[in-house]
Amino acid sequence: MALTNIGDGIARSVETVTEALAAPFSDPVIRLGVTGLSRAGKTVFITSLVANLLNRGRMPQLLAAANGSITAAYLQPQPDDTVPRFPYEDHLAQMTQDAPEWPEGTRRISELRLSLKCQPAGLLAVFTGPLTIHIDIIDYPGEWLLDLALIGKTFEQWSEGVLSRIDARPGAAEFRAALNDVDPAAPLDETVARGLAASFTSHLHASRDAGYSDCSPGRMLLPGDLEGSPVLTFAPLPPVTKAARGSLWREFERRFDSYKRQVVGPFFRDHFAKIDRQVVLVDVLGAIHAGPRAVEDLRHAMAEILSAFRPGRNAWLTRILGGRRVEKILFAATKADHLHHRQHPQLTAITEALLRDARDRATFAGAETAAMSIASLRTTVEDEITHDGERLDVVRGRLVKTGKVAAFYAGALPADPARILSPARTGAERWLDADYNVMDFAPAAVTLRPEDGPPHIRLDKAAQFLLGDRL
């Protein structure tokens, strides 16, 4: 026994030494996590970031691009053979063709590896010579992200949380009615189970369409291969004093656990647990437009999601995360091209305040964080107009619906984020003294010079924060 232990120890230390020796010779990899709910702007962000790293004419704030230290950039075969490749070329073509369009909502996972060849400047260059750095990025349906919030919950806790907040939401009355017709302690009847799951799923769809963020389990909205499987045939149930084996309650509890173990667990383990750098994209303007409830719902959802990255929360998570921590996190309000740049500081301040809870709860100890307002694909130009004798900072863009160019004013965002967050927290139904709008602008038709990526706002600054220190 003692001998085996010694043997083990030797084998392990030899392994460690070889690893340490091999490490400097293998190319460094940065795993960039792009975190964001459905429609937050992940696919557009990834496409534009990659395009602007391949052709760096519009990236002056990315130091390594501006000073010429990135000498080449190219796409490489990705490390995971079983994950589909991110259709970068298709998305870019769609957004930059003669009649540009936005990409469709993402329905499955995909992955891309971008490699940058760098010639470090100054003294360092003497020692290192040219360096190749791989950046791995995955894209996935935002609907699935909310599932990360389920990891730390039991069926009972999840049910209680869901049932306590759904009543004001669309489709909830029908689900409640269906729930009233069943006895959760009664033996499982598969037809009843399917009826409840179907009613809960339509409620999730209706809520999502009404602008609510907090709609999980995500695969009920976008099931992929799992459509109709038992792992998706459950719904939240009120607590019961005694649920016998084989009862509806016990079976739903089992399916919920199975969903966590077989769907959420692997998704987190394969795509999130290994992230080095993270960008959290949030459509703050969209939520403000939808009203105080949507803002509060977004705040709550982001806090729940990001707490999945808190090691020590439960044994399973700790095991998967190991000692690993995200090094840098950027919180970015997307679609900032809806606002004149004079309003960007307000949008950034609201974003920071909105995500403060998420950041604190997740205790990203040691991680460097920043917040900014960005547009991955700028669709507007700035302008000034006079309206009722007042000067207004507006943006001009082509509307998706009519194809016409229009001047647009989103509303005056307050300098104090509390003016947005307080009414949201106290459950106000609408903003008292203001009105906020958003518009669907189509991507602008642009002729790209060969050295330029698509137009953006602060994508170079975002890239500098996320990757700059490693290039």
Ligand SMILES: Nc1nc2c(ncn2[C@@H]2O[C@H](COP(=O)(O)OP(=O)(O)OP(=O)(O)O)[C@@H](O)[C@H]2O)c(=O)[nH]1
């Ligand atoms: N004006 C403007 N609109 C944007 C920008 N980025 C995204 N959008 C809008 O937001 C929508 C959603 O963007 P996507 O990148 O598809 O969002 P996603 O996070 O990938 O969404 P899922 O695939 O559903 O998870 C787009 O169709 C655009 O209408 C931007 O930089 N500017």
Ligand SMILES: [Mg+2]
């Ligand atoms: Mg997408």
